[in-house]
Amino acid sequence: MVTAKVETAGPLILVVGDVMIDRYIFGDTTRISPEAPVPVVRAGAEEIRAGGAANVAANVAALGVACRLLTICGDDGAAVELNGLMARQGVTLDCVTDKGQRTTEKIRLISGVQQIARIDHDCTVTDAARATLAARFEALLDGVGAVIFSDYAKGVLTALPELLAIAAQRGVATFVDPKPVDPARYRGAFLLKPNMAEFQALFGSCPPDRIVDRARSALDEMGLDHMLITRGAKGILLVSRDGEVVDRPTQALEVFDVTGAGDTIIAALVVGLVQGLSMATAIDQANIAASIAVSRRGTYVVTRGDLDERLYRREHFMTKLVPLAMLCDRIARARETGARVVFTNGCFDVLHAGHVRLLAEAKRQGDILIVGLNSDASVRRLKGAPRPVNALADRAEVISGLAAVDHVVVFEDDTPLALIQALRPDVLVKGGDYTPDSIVGADVVRQSGGRVMTVPLLPGRSTTATLGALGR
Template sequence: MSPATDALAGAQDARPHILVVGDAMLDRYIIGETSRISPEAPVPVVQAGREEMRAGGAANVAANVRALGPRSSLLTVVGDDSGGRDLIDLMAAQGVALDCVIDKGQRTTQKTRLISGAQQIARIDHDGSVSDSARAELARRFEARLDGVSAVIFSDYDKGALTDLPALLAIARRRGVPSFVDPKVADPARYAGAFLLKPNAREFHALFGQCPDETLAARARAVLAEMDLDYLVVTRGAKGILMVSRTGEVVDHPTEALEVFDVTGAGDTIIAALVVGIAEGLPIAAAIDQANIAASIAVSRPGTHVVTRSELEERLYRRSHAMTKLLPLPLLAGKLDHARAGGARIVFTNGCFDVLHAGHVRLLDLARRQGDVLVVGLNSDDSVRRLKGAPRPVNTLADRAEVLSGLASVDHVVLFEEDTPLDLIRAVRPDVLVKGGDYSADTVVGADLVREGGGQVMIAPLLAGRSTTAILGALAR
């Protein structure tokens, strides 16, 4: 076992500490709407609505690490300008411990994106630089920062902070701290001796020469030996992620992205989630799978998106259960809190939904139109059996939940074990409680609770002649 692997094995506590070193930058977004073309030139006129600032580069990596749970530190260089001060404030707000070398007389790298609606119109870059004295100070601070660190991520954007990377890699290796590198410069010697190197496909070919996809794994194995690496991970966009290890293991992960909105910062998310997974004890193949999922979340959001632990756990849960809308109550509660914060109106209904029929579909469609998010409480199999008697349910919980998940009207499905949904209603706190017309407003469970909270109760009309009991009776004849 290598010293790097020993260090990882010894760092399996609940809160690993990950140090990020490299080129931090500030991402600015000017967001507005376009309704006309400029009379001065054939370009759109954007009426600026708001401005946002987000961490970029190494700062985005550190923010992603922290949002996924571990302690996160960032060692970087910024200029003595407003951009540097804004970046320092962003890191503090995101809970990242910042060790920042202030480079006098230099500017902080900034990327300003002009957004109209959902479309990026233009990007304006202001590249900073790093003085020799600031780079030497970063190297001096680096070794002192390694005490108690589980892993170090080098985020190289070729802005100057990592010009002395070979020396930093040697220090990390001597101290037994595994080093994970996201490369940018087409110079293999710069990254030799890393524990893991993570280029994208374009960077891999720039570093090690062009090769077709079918020989990529073989070329990667040769690179491991040439550069004294333990792992080489190549991200290939829609083609997924390829991992090759020094021991000869090859794993090809297909992409997880269902919807690609913006790829900005996806590489930062991948390296952060990958290292977090390994530092928390996952086998590297599982950690890469986790990183793949985190990247699929990041690219489905506009701009540089910091993926949170709850987002990742929700996606993992949904995939493992093969039911895209069934959530455990703690995850659901978090999503509903977020929806309420955005002004969403929450609607709740419940039932056994044992044999789904047209009456159910109309009820759920009507319920969804009463608000912004429809939560369906679903009786467990034991609960249905107690209420309806054997041999009900005729469809298992998994099947019933999957069928409900296939309806566009349903946003979330949540299980309850009790005979009534009273405790679930108390947890969901709906703005609207909907039940079918076989109830009255006075007999709906939880009606008083909803009204006391300022909500309303709605009784939906029944669709004549449609019921699960009638359907099962007809089948039995």
């Protein structure tokens, strides 16, 4: 049985398959066309993202493993754009240029949060280009820890059975994300990853309580080691030839866009395996990565920072509490997209309406609200014993429950000056019991071009007053 494992020289994942450009055009809709009953969209911003096998490769690289992408492109502008995208993602692109052909492109027209239309430009792959790809494939297998085949039925993987046989002869584990409804194409793969609709199209419909049995039969019939079935809101199901069954519910907290979620799953799964994780643990990692991807608009590349942060939060009861180093990385990436960062701080020992209004108003000043939270020792020095009433873990969990708050970070000092120096927020917010000039870190923020503001207090609401009332 072929197994994926960490190479002593460092893991390398080879991704082979159909690539595409996902182009997004964003605009506003205010009227209906006089020519036909369709909305008129005034085009605004435009974004391009890597799709198909290129999205798989981008996710592999972003999760911290060296990746090479082998594919076929046309000799057009979309191929040039793809080359640039892969270079920025740190993916080594090995592209067979198919002269006179075009690269697959999907154009999505978005108004607000609604997709209005999608226009597809599909490629046509020649036999000569496929033959060149097959020759390059065998030459590229040296030092490869695993191969991911991303099949979108665009023609790059028409000869998939031959490619699987070459990899098997070299002892390289192969992972296939299938599209064409032909079970024989996937014979001998290490792992097949269909979604539920693909599984039923390949192996026949069956009731939910018979899926495991049907998958086991398919493993025997096709010489597969593992079947990983993605089931949307029902999560991920793994059935292995050795009898192992792993059933994981979805980890998604919110679903904004499922585009590319399958690419994320197979990328994160294989990354975990070549880094030495067990199959069950790698599936957990893939499940969490997918939950991150579907919470973002469009094709989203999940990074190692994204994944580490979500894993950290899961270990800390899904609070928004993150270490400073992780937070700095997150903020740096958010700023690359133009996000404005807001910071406020406090003990937040006994949460009341005044706190909630302060945080809501702070969030309105930007895109990301960070709350600096005094440690228990810091609160005790500032407020005296027996404060805090609520320990740090409880205070962090309560603050994390507020929709306005994006991140919580702890500081041990009496003031948050070191945090502010590290984060350099665009807006610094405190309550109205401060003047702007008396706020710790105000000079740091202003020197960086940011602004400082205060929010009026809510009369009669304070932790001290609340605790006093409880003591009466």
